[in-house]
Amino acid sequence: MRSAEPGRNAGSRGEIMEQNNLSRTGLAPTRGERKAIANLEIVPRRHLGRWVTAAVIAVLLALVIKAFAEGDIAWGVVAEFFAAPAILFGLVNTVVMTICAMSLGIALGVVFAVMYMSPNPVIRVVAWGYIWLFRGTPLILQLLLWFNLALVFPTLGIPGLIEVRTVEFMTPFVATLLGLGLNQGAYTAEVMRSGILSVDSGQTEAAKSIGMTRLLTLRRIVLPQAMRVIIPPVGNEVISMVKLTSIASVIQYAEILRNAQTIYYANARVIELLIVAAGWYLIVVTLLQIGQYQLERSFAKGQTHRGNHKPGRAVENA
Secondary structure, eight states, rough: OOOHHHHHOOOOOOHHHHHHHHHHHHSSOHHHHHHHTTTTOOOOOHHHHHHHHHHHHHHHHHHHHHHHHSSSOOOHHHHHHTTTTHHHHHHHHHHHHHHHHHHHHHHHHHHHHHHOOOOOOOHHHHHHHHHHHHHHHHHHHHHHHTTTTGTTSSSEETTTTEEHHHHHOOOOOHHHHHHHHHHHHHHHHHHHHHHHHTTTTHHHHHHTTTTTHHHHHHIIHHHHHHHHHHHHHHHHHHHHHHGGGGGGGGGGGHHHHHHHHHHHHHHOHHHHHHHHHHHHHHHHHHHHHHHHHHHHHTTTTTHHHHHHHHHHHHHHOO
């Protein structure tokens, strides 16, 4: 404590000398001016632009609500079909397809990301070709190609051993799974590759120095650290996948939108059934966003702890 007193006294002398210099030049405030400054009321800054923007948004939102309230919408029909068996069946199909397609896409993404970074040029070209092909063609085109694969390959399997008619095998579920999963794998491969590249190369070199294989290093060292970078974009891809399943309605896959269309073709309540489908999409996406937020917090704990670390505390504890 005594060692701090000379510095404190030096600071006080410096402040006194500065005040003396200001008083000589006539810039130092008088005692009355200092008292008046001390009694000034602190007024928070008024953000006029925020209030104007909020008012405009509130007016626009009120107009939209008014339009829906006064429009030709039978809200009783919305309530009636919101939990209809056909809609709930479509909801289950949407969730199941999201899980299956994302599982396939993530598995393919990891494999092709590793292949893309392989020193083997043949494997690297194969990975590049897969990513180029499935990222370069529209998803709806891929779904239609898979669904009509029987026009190119009438049968699938090993001739003379096991064969199956493509028309019987390529159901709407299988065609949707292949179309969404393979397309997602191309995008996930780039996400995985960026996550792997975010890990310092010294980690890999250290793992090699203790005799770990390339795959063991990837599984034990690289991927656990890369997850912090991978989780946010993959979470966004999962949310996008929920909505992309609606495209499968063109090949008769019975997801929410397809079943809603089937119902409004029969009762002509188009907007009501579309509102039902939109409501379920919003519910599912909201739950996924909450899960993504919790998962990101879980993987960011170590990074947040390091960011909030204060050297002073370590000195005090020492």
